[in-house]
Amino acid sequence: MAETAEPQVIPDIEREEETRPKSGGEPGFLVIVWNDPVNFMDYVTHVFQVVFGWARKKAEFHMMQVHNQGKSVVARESMEKAEHYVHQLQKYSLHATMERDA
Amino acid sequence: MRFLGAQDGKFVFRLAKPEQQLLMAMLKLYPCIPPAHHQLTKSGKPRGDDPNQRLLDEALFEQRQENKKLIQAFVNDSERIVETEKGFRMILSATDLEWLLQVLNDVRVGNWVLLGSPEDGAPGVDVNEKTAPHIWALEVSGHFQIRLLEALRAGQTT
Numbered sequence: 001m002a003e004t005a006e007p008q009v010i011p012d013i014e015r016e017e018e019t020r021p022k023s024g025g026e027p028g029f030l031v032i033v034w035n036d037p038v039n040f041m042d043y044v045t046h047v048f049q050v051v052f053g054w055a056r057k058k059a060e061f062h063m064m065q066v067h068n069q070g071k072s073v074v075a076r077e078s079m080e081k082a083e084h085y086v087h088q089l090q091k092y093s094l095h096a097t098m099e100r101d102a
Numbered sequence: 103m104r105f106l107g108a109q110d111g112k113f114v115f116r117l118a119k120p121e122q123q124l125l126m127a128m129l130k131l132y133p134c135i136p137p138a139h140h141q142l143t144k145s146g147k148p149r150g151d152d153p154n155q156r157l158l159d160e161a162l163f164e165q166r167q168e169n170k171k172l173i174q175a176f177v178n179d180s181e182r183i184v185e186t187e188k189g190f191r192m193i194l195s196a197t198d199l200e201w202l203l204q205v206l207n208d209v210r211v212g213n214w215v216l217l218g219s220p221e222d223g224a225p226g227v228d229v230n231e232k233t234a235p236h237i238w239a240l241e242v243s244g245h246f247q248i249r250l251l252e253a254l255r256a257g258q259t260t
Contacts, residue, residue: 002223002244004248004251036211036214036219037214037220037221037222037223038210038211038214038223038240039207039210039211040244040247040248040251042248042251042255043203043207043247043251046203046251046254050200056258083142083154083157083158086142086158087158087161087162090140090158090162091162091165091204092203092204092207093135093204093207093208093210093211093212097141097142097143097144098142098143099143099144099145
């Protein structure tokens with residue numbers, strides 16, 4: 001990711017609970033965001049806040065995971081919901097895909 | 103482009119005349135991301151064989167068509183881009199700002215893709231007649247994005 005600012009990163013303690021679906025359907029699909037050198041770090045953080053409604057610190061945690069580890073699982077959802085999120089993230093030109101949860 | 107402040111839910115920017123021309127030039131480039139760039143999965147399933155991929159492609163196509171209309175309306179809107187003695191004043195709602203960020207990022211990412219998706223971004227690319235327009239668009243759209251993101255952050259902290 002292209003760097004714009006160095007955010008403070010905190011452990012994402014609530015990640016497992018918060019990425020579980022709130023509606024029906026089997027949570028059998030992962031939504032993954034992949035690193036690239038072109039999207040600004042601040043932009044990715046902002047998109048996570050908008051698409052998932054996350055607080056800034058949680059959005060920054062996942063952004064840094066993408067930046068440092070090459071990818072971040074941002075949701076575990078039903079197929080329909082996962083497709084929805086991938087579409088939303090791609091609308092913002094992020095590199096997002098969905099994969100079946102092994 | 104300078105962020106002047108947020109008033110009544112509107113973000114106000116000042117642009118010099120050359121900046122306004124650059125912003126309009128960026129908007130005219132939209133869309134830049136090739137339609138085949140977005141993949142639903144990394145599995146490499148042939149594009150036409152996957153109905154879900156087709157649905158995604160259709161949704162993104164519709165979005166691009168809608169954005170083109172919105173760009174046309176935006177560039178002709180004398181209430182959102184007001185000419186002043188020193189240049190221009192751009193007044194954006196939160197929705198406008200969000201939309202403009204998306205459009206400019208399409209231009210930025212699209213030109214990166216058109217450069218061959220270099221792993222080091224634009225700095226790793228040789229500048230020549232073929233690459234220069236893409237590097238220029240990538241950097242200029244990025245400049246405007248940074249200003250919009252700064253305004254968003256300022257809006258969140260005030």
